[in-house]
Amino acid sequence: MAPRATFTSRNSSTRRNSSRNNNLPDELSVNPFQLKNGILHAENVPLTRIADEFGTPTYVYSRAALESAYTRFAAGFDGQDHLVCFAVKSNPSLAVLNLFARLGAGFDIVSGGELARVLAAGGDPAKVVFSGVGKTETEMETALNAGIFCFNVESASELDRLNDVAGRLGKTAPVSLRVNPNVDAKTHPYISTGLKNNKFGVAYEDAFNLYQHAASLPNIAVHGVDCHIGSQLTELSPFMDAFDRVLALVDQLEAEGIRVAHIDLGGGIGICYADETPPDFAAYAAAMLQKLGDRKVKLVFEPGRALVGNAGALITKVEYLKHTEAKNFAIVDAAMNDLMRPALYDAYHEIAAVVPATDPSSAQVYEIVGPVCESGDFLGHDRKLALQQGDLLAVLSAGAYGMSMSSNYNTRPRAAEVMVDGDKTHLIRERETVAQLFALEKILG
Ligand SMILES: Cc1ncc(COP(=O)(O)O)c(C=O)c1O
Numbered sequence: 045m046a047p048r049a050t051f052t053s054r055n056s057s058t059r060r061n062s063s064r065n066n067n068l069p070d071e072l073s074v075n076p077f078q079l080k081n082g083i084l085h086a087e088n089v090p091l092t093r094i095a096d097e098f099g100t101p102t103y104v105y106s107r108a109a110l111e112s113a114y115t116r117f118a119a120g121f122d123g124q125d126h127l128v129c130f131a132v133k134s135n136p137s138l139a140v141l142n143l144f145a146r147l148g149a150g151f152d153i154v155s156g157g158e159l160a161r162v163l164a165a166g167g168d169p170a171k172v173v174f175s176g177v178g179k180t181e182t183e184m185e186t187a188l189n190a191g192i193f194c195f196n197v198e199s200a201s202e203l204d205r206l207n208d209v210a211g212r213l214g215k216t217a218p219v220s221l222r223v224n225p226n227v228d229a230k231t232h233p234y235i236s237t238g239l240k241n242n243k244f245g246v247a248y249e250d251a252f253n254l255y256q257h258a259a260s261l262p263n264i265a266v267h268g269v270d271c272h273i274g275s276q277l278t279e280l281s282p283f284m285d286a287f288d289r290v291l292a293l294v295d296q297l298e299a300e301g302i303r304v305a306h307i308d309l310g311g312g313i314g315i316c317y318a319d320e321t322p323p324d325f326a327a328y329a330a331a332m333l334q335k336l337g338d339r340k341v342k343l344v345f346e347p348g349r350a351l352v353g354n355a356g357a358l359i360t361k362v363e364y365l366k367h368t369e370a371k372n373f374a375i376v377d378a379a380m381n382d383l384m385r386p387a388l389y390d391a392y393h394e395i396a397a398v399v400p401a402t403d404p405s406s407a408q409v410y411e412i413v414g415p416v417c418e419s420g421d422f423l424g425h426d427r428k429l430a431l432q433q434g435d436l437l438a439v440l441s442a443g444a445y446g447m448s449m450s451s452n453y454n455t456r457p458r459a460a461e462v463m464v465d466g467d468k469t470h471l472i473r474e475r476e477t478v479a480q481l482f483a484l485e486k487i488l489g
């Protein structure tokens with residue numbers, strides 16, 4: 045897959061970002077990384093300026109793209125009672141969460157740590173849904189005390205524990221059961237969650253009985269039905285199939301007198317990394333609303349990647365070029381610890397020169413690799429680029445599951461994070477120092 049000359053075909057609807065007047069053309073709010081005067085920019089900031097000011101590797105996010113994605117996603121549900129809960133795991137930066145909170149977003153969390161982040165970022169606990177298969181008692185207590193919107197319960201034993209914890213606190217826990225509809229999400233097996241053999245949720249066949257049990261528990265209030273079938277979905281049909289199964293269950297529950305006030309359809313809409321054509325937000329919303337029909341129920345969504353993925357890039361510098369008999373290597377200063385998606389899923393990220401060579405005839409096919417001592421430490425295979433030592437590269441579509449899955453492997457401080465807003469830059473996370481990496485450690489006395 046050759047890198048494209050322009051960096052387009054991110055989620056395609058180009059409606060104006062109505063959240064605030066950022067004076068950016070619509071196109072730049074949707075595709076913030078564009079070439080101008082021979083330099084790749086984020087909005088109106090040349091990436092060369094970011095590298096000079098903040099060093100490399102650095103994650104860069106576009107405020108306009110983040111806000112535009114949220115606004116376009118939510119706009120599809122205008123007129124329908126709904127709540128968009130951004131999936132924090134995809135990008136837990138306080139600055140990112142704060143932007144979404146200001147737009148009225150809720151949040152999908154999977155740990156007490158994520159709840160703390162949401163609260164620190166100004167998020168409203170009453171708009172938080174708590175997913176995850178392994179909630180601890182302490183996490184349940186904290187979430188009950190914070191007054192979250194709903195627990196997405198993933199097993200019978202979790203339901204009983206939540207009932208006990210709520211009882212101890214003299215509270216009632218609002219609950220959805222996460223049902224596993226056994227639908228093939230048609231995505232990478234590591235990020236498919238809605239099949240029978242996945243650890244997530246409650247088997248569809250068991251859900252009705254478990255709801256009856258939930259309704260009988262003194263400290264549990266059934267509020268909804270939840271379902272999330274996987275991530276990076278590029279087709280509408282699995283969403284539709286899952287929704288069909290969820291609606292059948294909702295009808296069955298209501299017939300039994302168990303009222304369902306909301307349906308949480310999870311996240312999972314994919315983005316364009318290479319040549320995928322994921323469902324357009326408007327088409328996704330229209331299809332969901334059509335299926336919902338005239339049922340009076342709130343819809344909850346948990347999008348992560350679709351709101352942040354294409355709003356971010358990782359800037360890295362070429363440290364060395366190494367030409368061997370078998371391969372050409374561009375050894376860059378970002379590595380699998382900064383962006384592990386290629387190593388973990390063999391995921392493709394477009395990699396573009398920040399200042400493309402004026403004479404592309406010198407281009408060669410490179411392995412783009414990092415300095416980590418693992419053969420799996422690569423960011424891209426077989427990329428045709430005209431490179432020199434010291435050149436800057438931008439690894440695109442890195443706003444989701446990039447920084448959030450980074451590590452300190454090889455005692456590498458994690459990258460800085462910068463938010464671009466028009467022609468301004470904001471350092472939203474400082475680069476870690478090596479001293480910080482072992483500050484909590486002790487040697488024996
Ligand atoms: C329960 C839950 N909700 C939402 C998400 C967000 O998924 P995505 O980033 O694909 O929208 C995930 C991750 O797959 C998840 O596990």
Ligand SMILES: N[C@@H](CCCC[NH3+])C(=O)O
Pocket residue numbers: 133235275276385444445449
């Ligand atoms: N980490 C994955 C997505 C996992 C979704 C979490 N349920 C990715 O980078 O694509």
